[in-house]
Amino acid sequence: MIHSSTVVILGSTGSIGTQGLDVISRHPERFTIVGLAAGGAHIDLLARQAAEFHVPQVAVFDKTKAAALREALDQAGARHTQVQAGPDAVIAMAGSGANVVLNGITGSIGLEPSIAALKAGSQLALANKESVVAGGHLLFGAQTREDQINPVDSEHSAIWQSLRSGSHAEVARLVVTASGGPFRGMKRDQMTHITPEQALNHPTWNMGPVVTINSSTLMNKGLEVIEASRLFDIPPERVAVTVHPQSIVHSMVEFVDGATICQASPPDMRLPIALGLSAPARMPNVAAACDWTKAAEWTFEPLDDEAFPAVSLARHCLDASEKHTAVLNAANEQAVHAFLDHRLPYLGIVDTVKAVLDSMDAELRGDPLFRDVEEMEQLEREARAKADELIDKQ
Template sequence: MKQQSTVVILGSTGSIGTQGLDVIARHPERFTVTGLAAGGAHVELLAQQAARFHVPQVAVFDKHAAAPLRDALDRVGAHYTSVQAGPEAVIALAGCGAGVVLNGITGSIGLEPSIAALKAGSQLALANKESVVAGGHLLFGAQTRDNQINPVDSEHSAIWQSLRSGTHAEVSRLVVTASGGPFRGWKRADMTGITPEQALNHPTWHMGPVVTINSSTLMNKGLEVIEASRLFDIPPDRIAVTVHPQSIVHSMVEFCDGATICQASPPDMRLPIALGLSAPDRLDNVAAACDWTKAASWTFEPLDDEAFPAVSLARHCLAASEKHTAVLNAANEQAVHAFLEHRLPYLGIVDTVKAVLDEMDAELRGAPLFASVEEMSQLELEARRRADDLINKQ
């Protein structure tokens, strides 16, 4: 029998967090949930999670959510659960020394909790790609041992699994797959009137709003190219993107002898989440496998860079500097929120990000790496301010 592991889940009420708890519920002999953290918008759900898994401590980013959360915990009989509030409380919970910390927070606010988990010696199951995109060297520098980060994004988990087939020196290139999102096959001229409701209607995956919009613009794929390059130490010119609308092949590794190894499964995030929690072991009863008794077709198409320029923009930032990628991420988050609030047209999302990068390019080039998370946060604030200025002018 495998040893039981303690788990802290960050972003427990979001898509990654709820699916992570579903995995844990199927394997109570393997995991004990010792802490949950969330933004604070869904206190009833957070209280129900704490009660179901008998969680001793929870933390919320929003300090105003603490009192309603305590009331919700009382209603479900979870009087034993302590409540802490504020960003510092979430960071402290991440750094409590649990066996595994699953970080499902969206946005670069997930970086400090990721660092805290690594410094505390926890295994980090990382679904927060912005930790790598905005402050990768700060994240990697916090590791206390080798192989401390388990990728949870489906694409990076697929690459991570496929890399077991050879050495780093034998890797020719990585191939990251993209579903193409709801507007696959559209031309740029067709996209002028796209609404948030249309963009949120992803054909394959059910995710949070920011990630879903990023998937529709393919900015998510651009961020994943950055993350893959830094996680697996592969230069960007050896990372390809292919559009695979069935979302069965989650990414591939091509080796120097011409062999290509892929990880394939129906689109279910519980599979990479489960491996992120249990690696190097695999759990049973996680997700359905492909049904090989039924006819099926898998198709692969080239990426249309003219209609979806976000990937090329991300590649440019990756080649330029870590500060460029931090600005890319911050400006994009700002533009996505403006689009969701009907303050920015759909095509304005990536256009705004590019305009911010153009404005800041000269001051970013040749700049040293971030000395601290605080320095990164200051640059992000400036990028967000400039994005807001451009958005308000529209």
């Protein structure tokens, strides 16, 4: 007999959230959605989701959208759904004690909801990598039991699955794969005039704008190296990156005897989302498998650090301190938004992040760990302000 799990979805109108709801719609006997939260940019979609899944409560980050959400819910036929608004409401929903909390929020604002979910004893299906990058030890300190975090990023889910083949002591390296993004093979001097429209045209994945730009600069891969090292307790020098344009092998684990175990499937985020919701069990009818009746070619290439310096910069921050990785993430978010607004050239994204880190390095090397979330948020504000100052000068 299958027991139904209660689920809260944070970021329900985004890429992870909508695909998570698609997975749940195929397995209604397994899941009951007890809460949805979103930023507030897509009120009508949030209302339709609440109506379709008979959700008892919804929360919206933007307090100014509460009235519009109430009206949209009424129009969608979800008059009995309760509305909460503001960041505290989202955190409270995350900490409400659901069996599983799927965190698909983009950005470090996802950290406090992640901590709340863990403290409430929920299983955390984590797609918000910034929770680990910006405040790793704060997050891990909130765990109440081992294996409470289910990685949902495709790369970390692949590593998580591959690690079932051996013990931690038997791991030689983690190998994180990268598609290479839309500018794979380009040299740095060829990227001078790249536009946001070009950078948003990812060859294999359909993601939100910030993640897509991060994928094009390979900053996403830098953040994933940080996340992999911290999630799986593997030293940074034993986390490798290889470029795999087909995006079929989602990452690998190399063991001490020379064996390498990989997880392979066509690029479809529903697979890691589903496992994040149902682990340790696997569900049927989630995503298509590889078609072994057709010829296929999988290629792997070394990373061009000169053209894409973001991964090296992330490694430097990982070696330095948790505060460095928080500044890396905050400055990058600011630079990406400036690029999308046509206020910063493409190459200026990573250059700005490096300049912010250089300017704040002495300050960051004092006490390497955050005492609490408030201290992390204060440092992020400093990093964003410094990034804005540098962007304005350009």
